[in-house]
Amino acid sequence: EAGVTQFPSHSVIEKGQTVTLRCDPISGHDNLYWYRRVMGKEIKFLLHFVKESKQDESGMPNNRFLAERTGGTYSTLKVQPAELEDSGVYFCASSQAGLAGKNIQYFGAGTRLSVL
Amino acid sequence: QQQVKQSPQSLIVQKGGISIINCAYENTAFDYFPWYQQFPGKGPALLIAIRPDVSEKKEGRFTISFNKSAKQFSLHIMDSQPGDSATYFCAVYNQGGKLIFGQGTELSVKP
Numbered sequence: 161e162a163g164v165t166q167f168p169s170h171s172v173i174e175k176g177q178t179v180t181l182r183c184d185p186i187s188g189h190d191n192l193y194w195y196r197r198v199m200g201k202e203i204k205f206l207l208h209f210v211k212e213s214k215q216d217e218s219g220m221p222n223n224r225f226l227a228e229r230t231g232g233t234y235s236t237l238k239v240q241p242a243e244l245e246d247s248g249v250y251f252c253a254s255s256q257a258g259l260a261g262k263n264i265q266y267f268g269a270g271t272r273l274s275v276l
Numbered sequence: 277q278q279q280v281k282q283s284p285q286s287l288i289v290q291k292g293g294i295s296i297i298n299c300a301y302e303n304t305a306f307d308y309f310p311w312y313q314q315f316p317g318k319g320p321a322l323l324i325a326i327r328p329d330v331s332e333k334k335e336g337r338f339t340i341s342f343n344k345s346a347k348q349f350s351l352h353i354m355d356s357q358p359g360d361s362a363t364y365f366c367a368v369y370n371q372g373g374k375l376i377f378g379q380g381t382e383l384s385v386k387p
Binding site: 200267269 | 280282312317318319320321322365373374375376377378379380
C-alpha cells in the first residue's frame with residue numbers, strides 16, 4: 161500500500177511568485193493534515209481536513225496560504241505571493257476516520273520550499 | 277507560545293550507550309504523547325507513544341517514561357546503534373487530533 165505522497169520534493173521560487181504543493185494521502189484516510197517546519201524549529205500545525213471540509217485551520221499563517229481538498233482525496237496548499245519567511249519543509253499527514261486524536265498520523269516525506 | 281519544550285537539541289552517544297531525550301508540556305488537556313523518528317529525506321514516523329494513565333511504556337530498546345505531575349516525558353534508547361541516528365520529535369495532542377511538536381533532537385550514535 162502506498163504511503164502519503166507529496167509533490168514536488170523540492171521547490172525553489174522567487175519572492176512574489178506562486179507555488180502549489182500537493183499531497184496524496186493514504187487511500188481511505190479521511191483525515192488530512194498540513195504541517196510546516198521552519199529551519200531548526202518545531203514542526204507546526206497548519207490545518208486539518210476531514211474529507212473535503214476544513215476542520216481546523218487555526219495554524220494557517222495568513223491569507224497568502226490557501227488549502228483545498230478536492231472531493232476528499234488529494235489536497236493542495238497554495239502560497240501566493242510567496243515571501244522569504246515561507247521557506248521551510250511542508251509536511252502532509254493522513255489518518256483514518258474516527259476520533260482524530262486517537263489515530264496514528266502517517267507523514268509524507270515533505271516538500272522543501274525555498275523562497276529567494 | 278511554545279507548548280512543548282524538548283531537550284537537548286543535539287546528542288552524541290557512543291554505540292551501546294543510552295540516549296535520553298526529554299520533553300515538557302504545559303497544557304494538562306493533552307491525552308496522548310507520541311515520539312516520532314525522522315531520517316534524512318523522509319517524513320516523521322511514529323516510534324512509540326504513551327497515554328497519561330501509565331508511567332512507562334517499553335517497546336524493544338525504546339522506552340517512554342511519563343511523569344504526569346511534573347508534566348514531563350522522556351524517551352530512552354537503550355543499547356543505541358548507529359542506525360538509530362536520526363531526528364527525534366516528541367509531540368502531544370488532545371481530542372482535536374492536532375499534533376504539537378517539540379523542537380526536535382538530532383541524535384548521532386558513533387560506532
